[in-house]
Each structure stands twice: as C-alpha cells, then as structure tokens.
Amino acid sequence: MTVSTVGARAPRLTLRRRRQLAGALFALPAVALVIGLIAVPIGQAIYYSFTQWNGLTSTWIGPSTWTQAFHNPNLWTALENNAWLLLAVPFALGLPLLIAMLLHQRVIGWKIFRSIYFLPTAISWVVLGLVAERFFAFQGTLNSLIHFFGLSHVNTNMLGYESTALSALGITFVFTMIGTNTMLFLTGLATLDTSLEEAARIDGAGRWRIFRHITLPHLSRFIQLAFVMTVIALFSALFSLIFVMTGGGPGYATTTMEFLIYQTGFAQGDFGTAALYGLILFVLTAIVGIVQLRLIGSDE
C-alpha cells in the first residue's frame, strides 16, 4: 500500500515539542500561584529581615537583625524546645501504629474504637488545648485520676513548672496526632495483600516476624509520610495549643520557633526579626521535608 504525500506539509513543531509546550501551558497557572504565594513571600521575608519594620513602614538597616538575633538567648531556647519536642515524634507514630494494628485485627468494637481514635482530628486544636489545659491543671482531671487510684498525696501541676510544661505540651501534641496517624496506618494496612501474610504464616513466621518482615516494610511509605506530617505539624502547627495552654511559658519553657515569631512580630512589633525567625523555621522545616523526600525517593 502506498500513501500519497503530495501536498503534505512538514509540521512546524514535532509532536513531542507540541506536547511539551502544552504541558508547560497547563502548568503555568500552578507555577504562577506557587511563585505568588510562596516565592514572593519568602523573598519579602528575606528583604524585611534586613529592615526595621513595624508593619507599616520599613527602614533598611542591613544585616544587624541577623547578628543580633543569633545573640538572643530566646531564639536558642525556642530552637532547643523544638528539638526537645522532637522526642514526641516516636510516640506520635508508635502509638497510632499500635492502635492501627489492633483495629486492623478487627477486635470487638473496632468500628467504635476507630471513631473514638479519629475524633481528636475532627476537633479544633484550640478546643483540644483547652481540654489539655484543664487536664493538666492543678485541680484538673490528671490529679483527680491520680487521687482516684489512691495516690492522694501526689499533686501535679505540669503546666505550672518550666521543667514539666514542655512535656505536657508534647503529650498533648501526641494526643492530637493520634487520629490522623492511626487513619493513615489503617489505610496502609488495608492495602496490604493478605496473601503475603498468609504466605509468611506458611513460611513459618509468627506474629512478630510477620509484623517485622511483612507489615512494617509494607507500611514504610505510610510511616515516612506520617513522620513528615508529624514533624511539620510539630514545627508549624503547635501555635494554638501553646497559645491556649501556656502562652509560651512559664518563662520561655514552651516557646517554640513558631510561637517566638508571633511574640516577636505581634507582641513586640518587631516584624523584621520575626521575618528572620520565620526564615529559620522555614529552612528547618524544608530540611526535614527534603531529607524525607530523599529517603522516600531512594527506595524507588
């Protein structure tokens, strides 16, 4: 069979080129949004960190904010608090994993338990903060519970002391993350091919070995995702809990980077320094995100 080519014109653009062009065009709105909503504010934050800015007018003062900020002990306290709070992450992952494993076994009443565990996710963190504040207060639920179990001489006031307030905040944070992470792990478990578990049972594996060699590797992606989400929440979503529970105190005991930005910018009116702190927090969060993405990517 022959095909006449008379009159056929070579296209100006190859199909591949045209597809690339179309792809770029479709991506343009999203790129514009990213630039407008992320790149521009970051650029502005960098600019303002070199200025003295009261929210209305800014005066260029050069790098003095940077040099002063790093001599501010509150910045190091906040960074230290953030670092200590990272200790809550294993619990914010481990507990939900345990709960998800139990729910996945379809224990009696698992549907009710699933709803109960997911409940905190549907409640505002402000409300959770208020509940936690009442729980840890001197005349709160925690002490009532302790007294109920016969330890009437024990009286805690975790939010009242610098040494324990951060722990109370960490515990509350773990509680707020349980619902989301449990759901994430339950989703992961639901995608696990049951025949893998059966194959492992026939291969001689007991419960622990099946968990260690089959379930956990399958869940690794979900755990990585939960890890990123948890760390990012820890760095950038604790504000409402801190605001309601401790106001950053006692002293600076529960002031995290995020809360320090608020205090510096809105309480002290020093938006230039707040912008710099914002940049530091952004870099920290970005590092965690990039490291995680690399870890996830390296598996492929």
Add this chain to the structure above:
Amino acid sequence: MAEITFSGVTKVFPGDVTAVDNLNLHVADGEFMVLVGPSGCGKTTALRMLAGLEEISSGTLSIGGRVVNHVLPKDRDVAMVFQNYALYPHMTVAQNMGFALKIRGESKAEVDRKVREAATILRLGEYLDRRPRALSGGQRQRVAMGRAIVRSPQAFLMDEPLSNLDAQLRVEMRVEIARIQRLLGVATVYVTHDQIEAMTMGDRVAVMRGGQLQQVAPPQVLYDHPANEFVAGFMGSPPMNLVRARISPSEGRVGLVVGDQRLDVPAAYGASHDLPREEGAEVVLGVRPEDIDVVGGDVTGPTLKTRVERREALGAEILVHLSVADAGTARSVAYDEDVAVARPTMLVARMAPQARVEVGDVLTVRLNEERLHFFDSTRGVTLRRECA
C-alpha cells in the same frame, strides 16, 4: 514427604454456607493430585484448609499420618504457591526464596546453598538480586515455585498458580511444574479451574462441584468413564454431547429414540449398563465430539440425520455444530446449568480440517458405537455397572 488424607472434611462459613461438604480424598506420597471444578466448587477452600489458613468445621485432615486439624500453618511443613504468587515485594528473589529457611534458623551459608540449588532448577540464577517488580509474570511464578521447593516440604499446595500467565507461558509452566514435581517427588495438591491443566498435569484428578467431590481418577479414566453428567461435561473441550433419549424396543440391539429418530446401539450396552428396560424410559446419551463421523449412504451402526448450524475452524480441526433433524428437547450441555431447556438437540462434532462441511448441509453422522455413555436422566450418574 508424606501422604495427605481428607476424611469427611467439611467447611461451613458463617451464614451457613457449606463450601466443602464431607470431602474424602487420599493423596499418596509423591502423587500429583489436581483439584478441579468451576468457581465456588470448594477446591480452594479445601486447599486452604490443608494449608491451615481456614479452620475445619468437621472431619479429619491428616498429613503424613498426623492429624493437623488444629496445627498452625507454620507447623504443618507444607509449602504453598499462591495464585498471585504473594512474593514479598521488598525482598529480593533470593530473600524471598530463603525467607522460610531463615525463619527456621538455618545458617546463612546453608540458606544460600539451597536458594542457589533451587534457582538452578528453576533457571532463576541471574535474577537472584532482583526485586519481584523487576521480573516478568513467568519469572515471578518461578520464584513462587522456588520459595516452595527450597523448603523441601512434606507437600506442595498450589492455588491456580498459572491463571495469571498468558496462554503460551501457561503451557510452558505447565510442563515445568510437572517436571519439577516429578523431580522432587513431593505430594502435591494443585487447584485449578482449567480442565486442560487438570488433564495434562495430574496423576489423578479430583473433580469438585458445589463443595462435593464428584469423581477422583487418573485423567484418562475421567475422560473415558465419567461418573456423572457433570464430570462428562466438565472434562474435555468442547465437552461431551449429552442428549436425551428414550428407550425403544429393538431386535438384538438396544433401541433408542433421539428427537424422533431411531438410534440402535450394540446390545452389549444392555449388559454393561443399568439401562431402564421399560419402553419410553428416558436416559441421557453422551458422546464425545471426536466420536461423531460424517458418513454417506447406507451404513451400519448408530446414525443420525443432522443439519450443520455452525462451523468453527480452529486450524488443526473444525468444530461442527449439528442440529438433529426434527428433534425434540435436549438437556443443556453447559456444565453449570441443570435446567433442561427446550431447543433442538445439538451435537458438536470434531472433524479434520479437510472435511467439506458447510453451514446448511444435511449430514448423516455416525456415533462411535464403542464409545457411548449413558447417564441416569434424573440423577445424572453414569449407568455403567462398575462405576455406578
């Protein structure tokens, strides 16, 4: 290595669904037993009970003389090949194959040696470091086999291991699995819905339907002497033709009426079969497609006048669909259909590709009078004396 015995094994699922009903089956040491049947016949449930993945509702199941009803899968010393292979996705081929040995606590060197040995048998040597997702379907299937054979188990259990492969690969792997099983001599229970796999692979084949065992026999015996209409219709492609016939008096022969045509078959059938004697009594006559020949003019033997309705050329043979002229009703030949439907009696004949047959031709066909089958018209069981 060991023998396997199902004694009155029954499985009832919640909701009173009986998946396996009083299964009695013995698999000898080293035997390749195929469980075959349509979807939902209970074959996979039977296998899963053997593996320990399903509880047994009643009856006794033993492997190597040991009752295993309440023995955990890991303590049964059986290896299973799953339909979807169930390879551990995060492990390499070598790790997949060595997993059971590692759990058993064998030394790394020993695991490595056994894995390499199995890989050689399965021609997987060059893929040992790959992950399952980097393998083709056939290679994955071989890894699943490898995982089973490295363990040197008492029995192999295989759950439709070839059903995810394309037709050509399926033929290759059929031969391969049969070769390996014979090489290792381990008792094997192989579940399939494919009667060709059953016919070509099994030392014996157990045909199941609705949770009940229909017949257990070597493949050729199943084909030549099916115990009932179901087995007759299930084994063989195209299946055996099953047509309703009425007993009619005949001099020195057994007289039958199919539709409204007379068909006399040798008197020997009267001796070898429990054929009803009263005139007009109904039987089901079975004849394999290859036992129907086109004949011309006056011939001896049982003949029928037919009309060609359809012609399917398969290359090596042609399948000719014939309607029996002036016919009455026929039982459906579909194995899963019990209801008799009113339609012309149809026969499928297997002919050589050279046969000059066209749609619309009126042909006289002769049934091979040595190879006819008779079944009870109500119970469907064979009327052969030694099998009945």
